[in-house]
Amino acid sequence: MSTDTPTIVLIGHGMVGQRFLEALAERGLTATHRVVVLCEEPRPAYDRVQLTSYFSGRTPEDLSMTDPAFIEEHGIELHVGDPAESVDREARTVTARSGLVVGYDVLVLATGSYPFVPPVPNKDAEGCFVYRTIEDLLAIEEYARKSTTGAVVGGGLLGLEAAGALKGLGLTSHIVEFAPRLMPVQVDEGGGAALLRTIEEMGLTVHTGVGTQEIVVGEDGAVTGMKLSDGSELSTDLVVFSAGVRPRDQLARDCGLTVGERGGIAVDEQCRTVADPHVFAIGECALAADGRVYGLVAPGYEQAETAAATIAADEASFTGADLSTKLKLLGVDVASFGDAHGTAEDCLDVVYSDSRSGLYKKLVIGRDGTLLGGILVGDAEAYGTLKAFTGSVPPVSPESLVLPAGAGAPVQLGPSALPDDAIICSCNNVRKGTIREAVTEHRCTTVPEVKKCTKAGTTCGSCVKVLGQLINAELEASGVEVDKGLCACFSQTREELYEIVLALRITSFRDLLDRHGREAARGGDGCEVCKPTVGSIIASLAPTIGAGTHVLDGEQAALQDTNDHFLANLQKNGSYSVVPRIPGGEIAPEKLIVIGEIARDFGLYTKITGGQRIDMFGARVEQLPSIWARLVDAGFESGHAYGKSLRTVKSCVGQTWCRYGVQDSVRMAIDLELRYRGLRSPHKLKSAVSGCQRECAEAQSKDFGVIATANGWNLYVGGNGGATPRHADLLAQDLSDAELIRLIDRFLMFYIRTADRLERTSTWLERIPGGLDHVRDVVVHDSLGICDELEALMAAHVAHYRDEWAETINDPEKLARFVSFVNAPDTPDPVVAFVPERDQMKPDLPLLNIGLRPADEILEGSATR
Amino acid sequence: MTLTLETTDLKVRLRLADDWFTVCDLSVLLPGRGVAALLPDGRQAAVFADRNGRLYAIDNRDPFTGAAVLSRGLTGTHQGRPFVASPLLKQRFDLESGQCLDDETVRVTAYEVKAA
Ligand code: SRM
Numbered sequence: 001m002s003t004d005t006p007t008i009v010l011i012g013h014g015m016v017g018q019r020f021l022e023a024l025a026e027r028g029l030t031a032t033h034r035v036v037v038l039c040e041e042p043r044p045a046y047d048r049v050q051l052t053s054y055f056s057g058r059t060p061e062d063l064s065m066t067d068p069a070f071i072e073e074h075g076i077e078l079h080v081g082d083p084a085e086s087v088d089r090e091a092r093t094v095t096a097r098s099g100l101v102v103g104y105d106v107l108v109l110a111t112g113s114y115p116f117v118p119p120v121p122n123k124d125a126e127g128c129f130v131y132r133t134i135e136d137l138l139a140i141e142e143y144a145r146k147s148t149t150g151a152v153v154g155g156g157l158l159g160l161e162a163a164g165a166l167k168g169l170g171l172t173s174h175i176v177e178f179a180p181r182l183m184p185v186q187v188d189e190g191g192g193a194a195l196l197r198t199i200e201e202m203g204l205t206v207h208t209g210v211g212t213q214e215i216v217v218g219e220d221g222a223v224t225g226m227k228l229s230d231g232s233e234l235s236t237d238l239v240v241f242s243a244g245v246r247p248r249d250q251l252a253r254d255c256g257l258t259v260g261e262r263g264g265i266a267v268d269e270q271c272r273t274v275a276d277p278h279v280f281a282i283g284e285c286a287l288a289a290d291g292r293v294y295g296l297v298a299p300g301y302e303q304a305e306t307a308a309a310t311i312a313a314d315e316a317s318f319t320g321a322d323l324s325t326k327l328k329l330l331g332v333d334v335a336s337f338g339d340a341h342g343t344a345e346d347c348l349d350v351v352y353s354d355s356r357s358g359l360y361k362k363l364v365i366g367r368d369g370t371l372l373g374g375i376l377v378g379d380a381e382a383y384g385t386l387k388a389f390t391g392s393v394p395p396v397s398p399e400s401l402v403l404p405a406g407a408g409a410p411v412q413l414g415p416s417a418l419p420d421d422a423i424i425c426s427c428n429n430v431r432k433g434t435i436r437e438a439v440t441e442h443r444c445t446t447v448p449e450v451k452k453c454t455k456a457g458t459t460c461g462s463c464v465k466v467l468g469q470l471i472n473a474e475l476e477a478s479g480v481e482v483d484k485g486l487c488a489c490f491s492q493t494r495e496e497l498y499e500i501v502l503a504l505r506i507t508s509f510r511d512l513l514d515r516h517g518r519e520a521a522r523g524g525d526g527c528e529v530c531k532p533t534v535g536s537i538i539a540s541l542a543p544t545i546g547a548g549t550h551v552l553d554g555e556q557a558a559l560q561d562t563n564d565h566f567l568a569n570l571q572k573n574g575s576y577s578v579v580p581r582i583p584g585g586e587i588a589p590e591k592l593i594v595i596g597e598i599a600r601d602f603g604l605y606t607k608i609t610g611g612q613r614i615d616m617f618g619a620r621v622e623q624l625p626s627i628w629a630r631l632v633d634a635g636f637e638s639g640h641a642y643g644k645s646l647r648t649v650k651s652c653v654g655q656t657w658c659r660y661g662v663q664d665s666v667r668m669a670i671d672l673e674l675r676y677r678g679l680r681s682p683h684k685l686k687s688a689v690s691g692c693q694r695e696c697a698e699a700q701s702k703d704f705g706v707i708a709t710a711n712g713w714n715l716y717v718g719g720n721g722g723a724t725p726r727h728a729d730l731l732a733q734d735l736s737d738a739e740l741i742r743l744i745d746r747f748l749m750f751y752i753r754t755a756d757r758l759e760r761t762s763t764w765l766e767r768i769p770g771g772l773d774h775v776r777d778v779v780v781h782d783s784l785g786i787c788d789e790l791e792a793l794m795a796a797h798v799a800h801y802r803d804e805w806a807e808t809i810n811d812p813e814k815l816a817r818f819v820s821f822v823n824a825p826d827t828p829d830p831v832v833a834f835v836p837e838r839d840q841m842k843p844d845l846p847l848l849n850i851g852l853r854p855a856d857e858i859l860e861g862s863a864t865r
Numbered sequence: 866m867t868l869t870l871e872t873t874d875l876k877v878r879l880r881l882a883d884d885w886f887t888v889c890d891l892s893v894l895l896p897g898r899g900v901a902a903l904l905p906d907g908r909q910a911a912v913f914a915d916r917n918g919r920l921y922a923i924d925n926r927d928p929f930t931g932a933a934v935l936s937r938g939l940t941g942t943h944q945g946r947p948f949v950a951s952p953l954l955k956q957r958f959d960l961e962s963g964q965c966l967d968d969e970t971v972r973v974t975a976y977e978v979k980a981a
């Protein structure tokens with residue numbers, strides 16, 4: 001039934017199906033063939049591997065892997081939401097649910113897998129889910145709203161992800177795994193134990209070695225719990241089955257194609273089905289020639305390439321793939337590569353295990369020293385390098401590769417030591433040589449460019465770090481000077497600009513740009529990177545260089561990031577949040593009442609922040625002055641929640657009340673917060689003071705943290721919470737009040753002087769040559785002889801501090817900006833609206849939905865310049 | 866709508882179909898910083914002046930988030946062309962054409978604007 005142009009029909013538009021289409025296009029087959037795609041899901045192909053990131057804020061649109069322009073350009077007929085229902089191999093037609101019948105010359109099955117649900121009673125009850133598609137996630141999210149507990153059946157890779165997602169949705173989460181350890185396929189007993197400890201510490205409950213016998217339902221038919229094989233019962237509102245996947249081969253079975261004993265459409269090394277040369281199968285639905293069904297995306301991609309090459313009459317084959325994986329599960333790195341379980345004859349293990357900190361690393365080494373494989377739990381930094389060395393004898397001893405830095409021999413084996421054919425990106429099968437060529441021949445200089453050029457790093461992302469290292473190494477090797485300049489406007493670093501501003505007493509951005517900017521940028525307007533950076537430098541040095549001390553003074557106002565410009569934090573719907581300073585977290589009842597009254601009178605949403613103070617959300621820009629007039633009147637000051645400046649100094653209750661306290665931690669926290677309030681810095685600054693070693697204020701997670709001792713104070717620096725937590729390092733011990741403050745003055749000013757933009761003290765400390773020892777030399781032992789200057793700079797800041805908001809509400813010129821519209825100052829922005837939630841209100845988000853406008857659509861009223 | 870226009874100063878005017886719509890006094894615009902204006906049909910424009918006094922106006926709604934905030938973004942020059950970076954997720958928009966510089970498939974309306 002084929003027409004003039006031969007037709008390729010693809011059934012299944014998942015990750016592998018999409019890659020197959022790209023491979024067709026690359027080989028020019030979309031020009032010579034009609035390509036029809038039947039896609040069962042209501043949306044075109046998306047990144048299933050990153051599915052869980054939906055719960056951390058990625059939208060289904062972000063996950064999409066399908067560029068509508070690509071489909072259109074290549075004339076691909078994509079039928080979304082229309083699955084294939086039958087195949088007639090004799091007539092060579094496919095019939096879809098909509099009744100559409102398409103004839104084919106080549107049929108490609110890429111139908112993926114379905115989640116296996118064990119046949120336990122009530123498995124289909126309301127509240128039972130699987131975890132495979134965006135629709136599954138939406139359903140789980142919806143149901144979780146009325147649930148408090150969730151259980152995941154299966155402690156494998158997907159089960160852990162699902163459990164993490166449930167936890168993220170605020171449920172108490174359980175994992176039930178039949179095997180005696182978690183992730184039985186990927187890790188061994190030791191790795192499972194390290195993983196278990198870390199996961200339990202996160203508050204998930206793990207039940208290993210037990211099976212699920214029955215789902216218990218209530219009178220309404222909804223899940224209330226589950227019976228386990230050890231006789232116990234677990235009560236839960238929601239169950240997610242994640243007990244493995246099975247190939248979706250029903251369509252193939254129905255039309256008489258050969259399937260394996262345990263499922264999977266049998267194909268040869270060209271991915272052609274063994275029963276019919278016109279039909280191919282690729283991805284998770286295929287039983288490869290080596291007798292395995294691959295449940296990972298990388299082998300599927302290779303199969304997609306193989307099938308496309310074969311159709312183009314090129315030579316290609318898929319004979320098997322390695323099952324290396326690196327994942328971040330619930331924030332824990334887990335990786336396994338090569339012969340992870342040591343099945344090769346005569347091999348030896350090198351193991352480093354520290355269950356206290358959840359670390360487990362094992363390398364499998366052959367008799368001759370060849371690295372055969374390994375498992376990494378808790379720290380998989382070395383994964384990229386180790387995997388690439390698999391199959392060869394590494395140039396250093398294997399022990400040194402698994403020992404943590406600082407223990408014995410910390411060997412940093414950089415990716416430059418790798419051979420050219422080492423695979424750097426296993427998802428996309430990109431060799432080191434290809435990446436080097438991207439730099440040397442295709443003139444790529446950044447990670448995004450190399451990603452675009454080679455596809456490396458575009459799938460799971462685990463190789464991106466190594467990519468960056470390779471690119472820089474290659475650039476440096478080829479003599480290209482890596483531009484360390486701040487942005488396209490300045491060739492200097494932030495540190496250099498600081499020195500220029502200080503030495504030449506430059507108080508204006510334009511001056512700095514016109515005299516010291518890059519040639520092409522002079523006379524221009526700067527950019528969103530350098531303006532706030534220079535604004536912050538000028539603000540940090542204002543009293544010393546003679547600039548206006550208010551961040552909204554004159555030209556300074558135009559430099560500030562938008563939050564600083566309105567002295568409040570912009571929220572997603574264009575409203576603002578208001579955070580008054582509550583030094584040390586100590587607040588008198590009268591002031592609490594004032595905050596309550598203001599929030600009530602202006603209809604604001606209130607929340608206790610993670611920084612021991614109160615945030616009021618939902619203020620319209622034009623309300624900010626009246627809100628602050630009342631706050632200032634009641635004795636409040638700006639909390640600088642919007643600034644790259646001191647945020648909070650948290651405190652514990654300390655000696656005054658606590659039976660263990662040895663110093664007055666609340667007083668010290670208040671003193672520190674008042675001393676450093678308003679100090680502009682390269683990034684935000686946080687601090688805390690604990691009254692004893694029990695550390696209730698979490699001072700060791702702060703930029704500068706203070707812990708009381710019987711003899712005074714210990715000062716810790718360089719701590720960080722956030723995305724990459726770091727424990728602070730002890731800088732000095734048993735300090736008196738005056739010594740403590742002097743050291744902090746110097747430390748902060750040295751940081752402000754030398755750090756890069758948006759570099760917290762933690763990253764700064766790790767980056768600067770000499771690290772902590774150097775900083776200690778400078779600020780404790782005054783090795784550079786600059787401590788007097790550092791102290792003087794801080795003294796000037798402290799002496800000139802004035803509350804930004806108090807000044808603003810008394811200055812008509814500064815107030816003029818707080819209007820909704822320049823031509824209708826009192827008309828509220830119609831997009832800022834709220835709906836009720838839990839006795840308060842939240843932004844009316846649907847109101848924000850305007851959809852993206854395509855670039856080529858010329859809109860009514862648009863200028864034709 | 867309260868129109869606060871009493872001075873005889875130069876006015877910033879936007880081209881809407883065939884009419885020029887008066888937005889504000891020119892002196893109100895701070896170089897490098899925007900203001901929002903409400904248009905008669907309920908739409909919003911973000912109006913900017915650069916350091917050389919050139920004027921620009923684009924739709925105020927950030928197409929990536931839906932919030933009407935582009936007037937509050939930071940402006941700059943990129944390869945000689947003026948842009949504003951959304952204060953929410955930082956995508957940059959060319960001030961002359963409305964074209965998003967970080968996603969070629971997206972653009973916002975650009976208005977013709979003059980001081981008269
Ligand atoms: C309100 C608050 C959450 C809450 O409801 O509790 C919050 C809210 C925001 N945090 Fe936070 N953080 C808040 C406490 C924290 C804490 C806890 C703490 O301070 O003890 C941390 C971890 C500690 C740390 O910073 O080391 C924290 C780590 C972050 C990070 C990651 C920083 C890092 O170095 O990795 C960011 C992103 C950034 O700054 O680049 C961030 C950024 C933000 C921003 C500014 C994101 C944004 O640009 O919109 C949020 C805006 C606040 C607003 O609109 O008012 N927030 N944030 C907390 C305000 C504390 C306060 O009173 O000022």
Ligand SMILES: Cc1cc2nc3c(=O)[nH]c(=O)nc-3n(C[C@H](O)[C@H](O)[C@H](O)COP(=O)(O)OP(=O)(O)OC[C@H]3O[C@@H](n4cnc5c(N)ncnc54)[C@H](O)[C@@H]3O)c2cc1C
Binds near residue numbers: 161
């Ligand atoms: C939460 C999660 C995390 C994962 N993490 C990783 C990871 O870190 N690393 C990794 O390598 N892999 C991971 N995987 C596995 C990876 O997603 C799969 O290997 C990959 O998606 C397989 O691609 P595929 O195209 O074969 O199947 P799929 O992506 O499942 O696509 C098959 C498509 O075919 C459709 N279909 C089925 N039957 C029909 C029909 N009759 N007609 C039309 N369409 C049909 C299905 O609806 C589906 O959209 C993960 C999977 C999940 C669910």
Ligand code: SF4
Binds near residue numbers: 661691693694697
């Ligand atoms: S840190 Fe020590 S003094 Fe402070 S509250 Fe905790 S136990 Fe008490």
Ligand code: FES
Binds near residue numbers: 426460
């Ligand atoms: S290894 Fe997954 S994207 Fe490179």
